[in-house]
Amino acid sequence: MADNKNLVVECDNLVKIYKAKDLEVVALQGLDLSVEKGELTAIIGKSGSGKSTLLNIIAGLERPSAGKVFVDGKDLLKFTDKELKEFNRSSIGFVWQNTARNIIPYLTAQQNVEVPMMITGHKSRSAWAKELLQMVGLGNKRNSRLGELSGGEQQRVAIAISLANSPRLVLADEPTGSVDGRTAHNILEVFSRLNKELGITVVIVTHDMRISKMVNRVISISDGMIGSELFKTDCLSHNIDNSDIQSFISKTHDEFAIVDRKGRMRIPEELMTKMNIKGGQKLTIHENDRGFEVFVDSLSK
Ligand SMILES: Nc1ncnc2c1ncn2[C@@H]1O[C@H](COP(=O)(O)OP(=O)(O)O)[C@@H](O)[C@H]1O
Numbered sequence: 157m158a159d160n161k162n163l164v165v166e167c168d169n170l171v172k173i174y175k176a177k178d179l180e181v182v183a184l185q186g187l188d189l190s191v192e193k194g195e196l197t198a199i200i201g202k203s204g205s206g207k208s209t210l211l212n213i214i215a216g217l218e219r220p221s222a223g224k225v226f227v228d229g230k231d232l233l234k235f236t237d238k239e240l241k242e243f244n245r246s247s248i249g250f251v252w253q254n255t256a257r258n259i260i261p262y263l264t265a266q267q268n269v270e271v272p273m274m275i276t277g278h279k280s281r282s283a284w285a286k287e288l289l290q291m292v293g294l295g296n297k298r299n300s301r302l303g304e305l306s307g308g309e310q311q312r313v314a315i316a317i318s319l320a321n322s323p324r325l326v327l328a329d330e331p332t333g334s335v336d337g338r339t340a341h342n343i344l345e346v347f348s349r350l351n352k353e354l355g356i357t358v359v360i361v362t363h364d365m366r367i368s369k370m371v372n373r374v375i376s377i378s379d380g381m382i383g384s385e386l387f388k389t390d391c392l393s394h395n396i397d398n399s400d401i402q403s404f405i406s407k408t409h410d411e412f413a414i415v416d417r418k419g420r421m422r423i424p425e426e427l428m429t430k431m432n433i434k435g436g437q438k439l440t441i442h443e444n445d446r447g448f449e450v451f452v453d454s455l456s457k
């Protein structure tokens with residue numbers, strides 16, 4: 157363990173058991189995971205499969221019940237609580253699904269990005285915050301207060317905040333979970349760009365299968381264990397066919413829909429039966445008084 161200098165994350169036989177009153181929940185049961193420096197990895201899995209628990213342990217926000225976790229060659233189990241906090245602050249960038257958890261609404265975008273730097277005593281805070289906001293495409297919104305920005309823009313500020321202390325690793329827990337489809341795509345693109353251009357190691361938990369076109373690796377987690385790995389390539393991920401992704405997910409995932417190249421929404425067969433939808437049908441979805449027509453078809457086609 158921890159010999160390979162290229163590994164940013166190494167989890168070995170991780171176990172996490174939550175105890176609440178007389179109830180024990182096994183969130184992770186013997187999970188192994190390695191992430192190399194510079195990789196962009198997506199983790200997918202059903203709700204409750206242990207994804208957040210895993211990210212929190214890697215981030216040093218929680219301790220495992222058993223097993224080992226090394227981040228950047230450091231054995232997190234050897235850290236005291238204070239050291240763990242310091243490690244989290246200086247080495248990990250974290251983006252949560254809930255934007256409110258990432259940001260302070262009454263401060264401007266620029267001030268928000270400067271906050272973590274104040275805590276660590278970063279020099280030239282203003283210039284670095286400006287640069288980061290430019291990187292995430294918000295150079296012109298630096299002085300907007302967070303309450304004045306859209307959900308997607310707030311999430312991009314959150315990404316800039318996560319980078320403020322030049323972390324070794326950026327972890328994102330369903331960062332696109334509360335924004336619409338196109339905005340989600342933009343956010344995933346920002347991660348992809350930061351990974352490619354700055355070589356930042358990123359692990360994203362997501363339901364959004366479009367990410368599979370942008371990452372090096374898609375890993376599924378099920379019942380607290382790594383279920384399977386779809387692919388690991390050096391930027392050849394666009395060669396993966398939609399049908400590969402579909403068969404992969406149908407084995408590992410039960411709460412998703414994908415939009416195929418022709419703009420059809422594909423959902424699992426059982427769901428179609430349950431919702432009484434026939435294949436090849438147009439449906440109207442209402443949102444904010446506007447109707448959207450979607451063409452729905454079975455995933456298995
Ligand atoms: N603080 C906690 N206390 C008790 N049980 C928890 C706690 N956090 C998570 N769990 C349980 O652990 C399991 C894994 O949760 P989580 O890691 O949040 O899954 P995911 O992020 O994949 O939805 C679930 O059964 C969940 O209810």
Ligand SMILES: [Mg+2]
Pocket residue numbers: 207208209329
């Ligand atoms: Mg979660």
